[in-house]
Each structure stands twice: as structure tokens, then as C-alpha cells.
Amino acid sequence: MKYYAVAAGRTTGIFTSWPIAKAQVDGFPGAIYKSFKTREQAEAFLADPVLGTGTKKTGSSRKPRDNGPNGSEDDWPDGTIVVYTDGSAIGNPGPGGYGVVIRERPDGPARELSGSYRHTTNNRMEMTAVIKALRALQGIGSPVVVHSDSRYVVDALTRGWASGWEKRGWKRSNGQPAVNPDLWAQLLPLVRSMDVRFVWVRGHSGNPLNERCDELANTAARQQGKPDDKTDD
Secondary structure, three states: OOEEEEEEOOOOEEEOOHHHHHHHHOOOOOOEEEEEOOHHHHHHHHHOOOOOOOOOOOOOOOOOOOOOOOOOOOOOOOOOEEEEEEEEEOOOOEEEEEEEEEEOOOOOOOEEEEEEEEEEOHHHHHHHHHHHHHHHHOOOOOOEEEEEOOHHHHHHHHOOHHHHHHHOOOEOOOOOEOOOHHHHHHHHHHHHOOOEEEEEOOOOOOOHHHHHHHHHHHHHHOOOOOOOOOOOO
């Protein structure tokens, strides 16, 4: 039996069927995947798809990169929609907000989204920002690249952790309950329904779109009259 590790694709994780794994990477910009003889090797690859047991494969000749402080998207395929997201919770937990910046064209205006909740956590606001962004883009059909400074969100999606929690009934590998299953249950179907990939960016490093998202999230967190923490509105 072979194990197919998909580190970047429509759905990430480890598959034992090549047709199923192939469906996750075919036509997906920057897909990263590799086959292995053992599950242990596949898991090591997912933990570090560039430096791990395997080598990196990409589904596109244009390799994505860290956008750096200037927010350049020159390496993304033509027509890619660029999204930046951020979340904040004062006191963590405490009053929180999220911020989103969407650029559908490099030379076009940016669309901004923000919102706030009465009592929440930083991680929940990071997730909510991504959910709001993808909901706003549903049905567009263009490739989407979401930039976030949340390792929690990016690693859980690109390394297959969230999919694993879902398959185990929202439990972690040690049997403990997964955190924020209500938001993961909303986010995973959105990711699977779109041509979307995720890039981690370092926060507060001078990237103007990341800084703008941070400003939107923090401003929202300080607003009065915030609703309870829910994302079904």
C-alpha cells in the first residue's frame, strides 16, 4: 500500500487512494504532494513538506513565495484573488474583532471587511476572518490566496490537522476534544469548495496589507454594542 501525502491542495492530509489524492491536487496552484511507502514517512512530510522526508512537488511552474514587506503577488497565477486576514481579542479572551482585505485585481481597489464580538479569543477571530473572506468570494471561481499571520489557522489547514480532527469526530490525535470545532466545521467546507491556498506571513513586519488587517481588527474589537461570539450571521 502507498500513502499519498497532500501538504497543499483542495483537501490536505494522507490518502491511500491515488485517484482521491489526485483530485485534491490536479489544477490546484502550487500543489505540494508526494507518495510514500509508510504512513510515518507521509506524516513526516506533512510536518515539513519542504525539508521533511520527501521532496516538494508543485502543480504550477510559478512557485509561490513569501510576499515580504511590499506585499508583491508577482508569482501568483494571473487572475488570483489576494486576501489578507487578521484577528484580535483584547485580553484574550475578551472583546474581539477581525479584519479582511481583498484585492481582486493588482491594480484595483481593495475591499475591506471587519466585525467584532463581545467575548471571544484571538484564534476564533483569526478563523472568523478567513470564514468571512471566503464567504465573500464564494462563486467567483478564481484562484484565491489567503495570507494570515496565524500559525494556528495556516498550519491546521495546510498540514491536514483540521481535517484529521474532523475525521475523528472533532478530537485530536490524543483523544482530547479539538478546539473551536464550530468554526472549523464552517471553514473546511468553504476551503474544499474553492481553489484556495494559504500562506503564513509574519505579523507586524511592515507588510501594508497585513498591517491594515491588524488595524481593522483592533478597531472593531474596541467598538461598543458588540454581539455574542457567533459566525452564522
